[in-house]
Amino acid sequence: MRVVMFGYQTWGHRTLQALLESDHEVVLAVTHPGSEHAYEKIWDDSVADLAEKHGIRVLLRNRPDDPELLAALRESAPDIIVANNWRTVLPPEVFELPPHGTLNIHDSLLPAYAGFSPLIWALINGEREVGVTAHRMNAELDAGDILLQRAVPVGATDTVTDLFHRTVDLIPPVVTESLDLIASGRARWIPQDRSRASFFHKRSPEDSRIDWSWPAEDLERLVRAQSDPYPNAFTHHRGARLRIVDASVSQGCYGGTPGRIFIREGDGIVVVAGAGARTGRLRGLLVRRVRTEDGAEHAAADYFRTMGGYLTARP
Structure with a gap:
């Protein structure tokens, strides 16, 4: 499949790397400019640098709603968009554009911990496991139907840094398996139980x-x-x-x-x-x-x- 990737920081970088190593073709990468926000300077592997290294066109945007970006998306003719750690809302004219829509990769076990900094909030709240979810994007943030989830346990002395490394290692297999399921027609989408949903703001x-x-x-x-x-x-x-x-x-x-x-x-x-x-x-x-x-x-x-x-x- 032809893939457009939206992503930022190490989460986006790992997602793009997984796409590059898959059987699918990355035709465009969209990422944010650098940020001075304390939490956005920590895990800051560059999506732009990785894309450019592999000859992929890169667009830098804070918001994904300008005419040039929409035109570039249409010209790229993607079969699917894959997003991970895109920091602003994608409008319907973006996430609904490809035939297979947009697959979002989120570092929590949805429907719990939608939104921002899910690992930090989950550890504070004493959750026994954390993980990664691949779901279909819709108009409500992190609320679309789930395709795939993978979890790791939280140990009694684990730090959020430990959990980051464990969950970021889940991204490549989740991305690869999800795209293969979609491409082969074997994808089975499960609606989220919204009664179990929780949504968290950015850390400050x-x-x-x-x-x-x-x-x-x-x-x-x-x-x-x-x-x-x-x-x-x-x-x-x-x-x-x-x-x-x-x-x-x-x-x-x-x-x-x-x-x-x-x-x-x-x-x-x-x-x-x-x-x-x-x-x-x-x-x-x-x-x-x-x-x-x-x-x-x-x-x-x-x-x-x-x-x-x-x-x-x-x-």
Whole structure:
């Protein structure tokens, strides 16, 4: 089949690489210009560079609705569009143009975690598995009929970086198998159960701010969901921003006010956590390593020389 590819960053790059290694012909690649958004500078393998290396025409667009792009799509006469990590809405005149429509590759197990940063949100929420879905694009974001899904388990200590590498490795087989099913007429499309759907917004610095009223179990997952190279979960100590880069749930239960720098336990420092911490029945967050605004990383036991005082959401 003749394929037009819409995509961006490493997700789009892996998708294009899979298409290039398949039995199908890539006739056009559409991608976004470079971005200064913190989350769009992390996994930033270039779709444009890969396409140009293979002699494929590239169009750079923030939005896919100008006359030149629509004309290029018609001239390319694709049998199908394949999209992955395209950051703005594709209009119907684009996604309905090819005979086989548009196959979107999304890094969640739809219908849950439609939208943005699904791996981060899924890890924060304690999901036991994450994955990749190939579905037919329609007018509602990430809501079209599903063709194929592949999942990987989430381990007790996995970071979002671990999950990124595991799920991005699913892209090539999902893309290749999906196109082969479509080309052979063996595709079976399953409507999504919209009662199970959830939709998440883009991450921003505010989403990494620690709220000490969260239970320690949730905060520990937030720290793992903001592992390097992502912007780390952060709090404030004596008016300065402090990033938490390694933490776990304390062994003991500790009572008091959320955010209190309380006691040494093992190789870390326990911070009181949870809205019900006043009962003394909740675990605290055992902080092991922190990073200051100058980029220096410290063992928490060295950084917090004395107990007492509070970590706060704002200076």
